[in-house]
Amino acid sequence: MMTQTLPDPLLQALVGDEEVGALFSNEAELSALLRVEAALAQAEAQAGLISDEAAKRITEACGSFQADWAGLAAGLAQDGVIVPVFVKQLRTAVGEAHAKAVHFGTTSQDIIDTALALRLKSAVEIFKYRLDGLIHTLRALKDRDGETPLMAHTRMQQALPFAAADKIDTWIQPLERHRNALDALARLVLAVQLGGPVGTRAELKGHGDAVADALAKILGLSAAPSWHSQRDRIGEFAAFLSLLSGTLGKIGQDVVLMAQNEVAEVRLATGGGSSAMPHKSNPVPAEILVTLARFNAGLLGTLHQALVHENERSGAAWTLEWMVLPQMVVATAAGLRSAQALVGGMSFSASQARV
Secondary structure (H helix, E strand, C coil), X not given: CCCCCCCCHHHHHHHCCHHHHHHHCHHHHHHHHHHHHHHHHHHHHHCCCCCHHHHHHHHHHHHHCXXXXXXXXXXXXXXXXXXXXXXXXXXXXXXXXXXXXXCCCCCHHHHHHHHHHHHHHHHHHHHHHHHHHHHHHHHHHHHHHCCXXXXXXXXXXXXXXXXXXXXXXXXXXXXXXXHHHHHHHHHHHCECCCCCCCCCCHHHCCCHHHHHHHHHHHXXXXXXXXXXXXXXXXXXXXXXXXXXXXHHHHHHHHHHHHCCCCXXXXXXXCCECCCCCCCCCECHHHHHHHHXXXXXXXXXXXXXXXXXXXXXXXXXXXXXXXXXXXXXXXXXXXXXXXXXXXXHCEEECCCCCCC
């Protein structure tokens, strides 16, 4: 199961994101699996592969399905993937008359990957909303404080005077590029997976492309050829997550440096306290952006290891994806949330430095 995994639940209050993290809960994954199986039945009925009556019964069973969670966990531990035991439970719920129509002509990976695309679709919508909000807030900050004189620094040394607007532009411009890239990337990543046992769609009796197109339409995803062992779309999405986190980390690093007492070029609405030095106000939200940027940069290399699938499917690479990708998605969401809170409560002060 693709679940959010942080070593300490308390840590999620600092670096987690409840809204996006919920997309990787056991319940959210099960719900997505059921949506895929119901949509698959409807698509196959349209193609004449199963009866309309079977599709209706499968859809009803998916809507009222009660999971045996202990059985699902045991099946996952044995099979390395949840779908075999999940399909067994679903067939029991559907009933013997239409049990053979459940999961017809497909394989575990079709259901798992398509269910992932459904949940990533929700995450992408959240990213778009938060990116738009952050860009808007930065533009408002620029309009208000853009003429504030600052000292530019190169290689950590005073360089030449410039304005807050110049600094803010270095934050806004890459965020705008990320926002534009996300629209194009979504069409690639949010795609139906349908290939059958070895990715050829042969078990769908010549109707594979029609079923895939109908499935995509029902679920609101892109249609695509089978991509079982072609994980570049996942790799590209992970790279996007790392790039976006890195941009947010650059903002955080700049703010940390400007918030130093001896620099005092920014004022923050809130700060973190110290157990030993009550006079301190630590720039915690800015520091978190740096942490999350480094976290995702490190995980990106691990995720890209999962691009290496031997032959037509790799259990090892696939499992690695499940472990790493949810953490990257949640970390990116947490960064966007923290950046909005940071920028929304920040103001610039005129630099006292002189060259």
